[in-house]
Amino acid sequence: MADASTLKVYHLPGAWGLPTVSPFCLKLDAWLRMTGIPHESITAPTPFAGPKGKAPWIELDGKKLGDSTFIVAHLAERFGVDPDAHLTPAQHGVAVAIQRLIDENLYWTMVHDRWMNEANWKQFRDIVLGGLALPVRRVLGPIARRGVKKQLEGHGIGIHEPEEIAAIGRRDVNALAAILGDQDWFFGDTPSTIDAVAYAQLVNIWRAPFESEVRRAIGQTPNLVAFIDRFAAKYYS
Structure with missing residues (x-):
């Protein structure tokens, strides 16, 4: 029996x-690397087995928990870790605002680029649904796209x-570049949870070989490109 x-x-x-x-999955993965919490990472072909019907989700202590933000909060308490302990109350507040910009706005510009741009979708569908058999993929693909x-x-x-x-995405990227500055x-000097959040979103736009004005905007902000490379070198080398 599994532990x-x-x-x-x-x-x-x-x-x-x-x-x-x-x-969102990469945010959790990056945060786990940042905190060093031991875990088993499992690739799921679809998000439907999660308790909220979305990925990521975890199983721990005989229970399932979904939503990356809720998971991070739960694991921080469960394992007694806090990569944000060095932040001031004001910085905690700013971090929440930055995360809202990323999770609730910039993320959706990326979703639009991946799912609604016809050329991009032809590439992305075989990645996001690649764990499914081809006949299932052909049926599920259009249904999933309509849902998105x-x-x-x-x-x-x-x-x-x-x-x-x-234009919305470019403004978000430029705002993040202005906040980061030359830090x-x-x-x-010390990474915190918001760095994992920003990295996970930015690298998913920057590394994807898709047509995207938002991707071009990242390329025009050298400090964000350097940030992506810095985070990857520290936690994914």
């Missing part, structure tokens, strides 16, 4: 040298024209 105290982490498949093509389109429209970003969505990490 229920062993942390099992389920994430979506990887590509482009990344362990997973999901920024509804999510984009429900969020609000999906009602805009592609060039308007690109190594978003709050100075």
Whole structure:
């Protein structure tokens, strides 16, 4: 019988040298590397087995838990780790605001690029659904794409024209570049959770070989490119 105290982490498949093509899954993976919590990493072909129907999710102490933010908070308490202990109250507040920008806005510009751009989708569908048999993939692909389109429209970003969505993404990228400035990490000399959040999203745009105005915007911000490389060298070398 498996040990229920062993942390099992389920994430979506990887590509482009990344362990997973999901920024939320990669955020959790990066945070676990940052904190050194021992775990077993498992690639799931779809997110549907998770308790919220999304990835990532974990199994620990005989229970399943979904949503990367909730998982991080739970694991920090469960294992007594806090990579944000050096932050001031004001910095904690800024970190929440930065995470909202990334998770609730910049992320959706990436989703639009991957799923709604026809050329990009033809490449991405075989990555994100690559763990499924081809006949299943052919049936599930259009269904999943329609579902994502509804999510984009429900969020609000999906009602805009592609060039308007690109402009939103460029503003987000430029805001992150301005906040980072000439620092190594978003709050100075020591990495914290927000660095894992930013890395996971930015590298998933930067490394993906897709047509994307937002990707070009990252390339025009040398400090963000250097940040991506710095994080990868520290935690993924």
